[in-house]
Amino acid sequence: MSTDWRPPPPLPPSSPERVRGVLGGSLLYDQPALAAERARLEAFIAGPEPLGVEVGFDHGMRILERARRQPDWRWLGVEIRRARVDAAAPHAPENCLLWRADARAVFAALLPPGRVSLVEVYFPTPTENPRHLLWTPGFVDAVGRALAPEGRLVVVTDVEGLHEHVGALLQGWTEAEEPPAAGALSRRERVCRRDGLPVYRRCVSPPSVTR
Template identity: 25%
Template sequence: MRLKNKPWALPLIQENPQYVVTEPQKFRGQWQERFAARQPLMIEVGMGKGRFILEMARQNPDKNFIGLEVQTTATGIALKKQLAANLPNLQFICGDGNEITEMFAPGEVAGIYLNFSDPWPKKRHAKRRLTYRTFLAQYQQIIASDGLLEFKTDNQGLFEYSLASLNNYGMVFDQVWLDLHHSKEAADNVMTEYEEKFSQKGQPIYKLAARFESKN
């Protein structure tokens, strides 16, 4: 969902290059230099307002996190939260996820989160879904051999499509949840803004965790 443009967002981003990268290609293969410590790098593609990625960084100081978001306003809102939190293991990219292999070097990323991505329900728009095979091919290039891809959604159609897409690509599933919030995983689950909204309406939250088959 596209947010209403906030005129303050872009200037705020430009004033805080220590937290937000707008030319991510310049850091390809060198992202660890932007963090206080060299640690496994986790990225969220489509972070929205940043609730999930900020909380993950707060709870996991032994990992580095990058939130990737194409919308300037959403990035600005997330940046406001980071300016208050000042987490040393969190960075943002304001950019397009379609160019992810130009942002990260092969094997540079330890894990990828896809949370409540646009379902693009029309069949002719399937190629835009973040679990379409061309996106999976890009994730496979940048993720480490033992890296984990996690995907959450409230959209049953998108989840079923994603299960089939990942399976057809040859990925191996660690686990699949058809009602995440009523599972053992719920206790440690970090919610996004959309997730809380949808779950409060009684909608089940779907999740999968999968890995790419080893290239060896």
């Protein structure tokens, strides 16, 4: 893992619903071929329970354990790698949907304003490709819109430069208390603990101006 990561140069701006670089195009879910997938997501998030979202769940250990321990919430996992989703999805309890998608499209186009109570991003990829960069002003705005006013965003990384980059994007957000632990560590979290690597954490609530 690079210890001197710096954000790649930003892409030219685009409208909020058209996120540049997104897998399949950010208007992907407007295509008729994906109507059933979109309906599946919309039905899942329509329930009255609080909604938690984990971005980049990889093997899914954290979100699957969270969903088992907190059956009174709904848990949506968004992961871009199909093989990971296919492997983890059969283990998901009824209150957990593991979905193959680019989180940037999901937040920009699919999650209703104020619907989400918790967003967790554990060890986001420290990419050097601007088209793959998750942490942009547009993504932060979209997360801020999707979160309820008292909702929380948790970002955890072992890359100091990424921690600083995310911190700069989250200026104006309010420091918040972290939710209880999931009950299982993510794969990278285990590695960091085993190797004694420093881990940087942020837990914040959105500023009111983003809704």
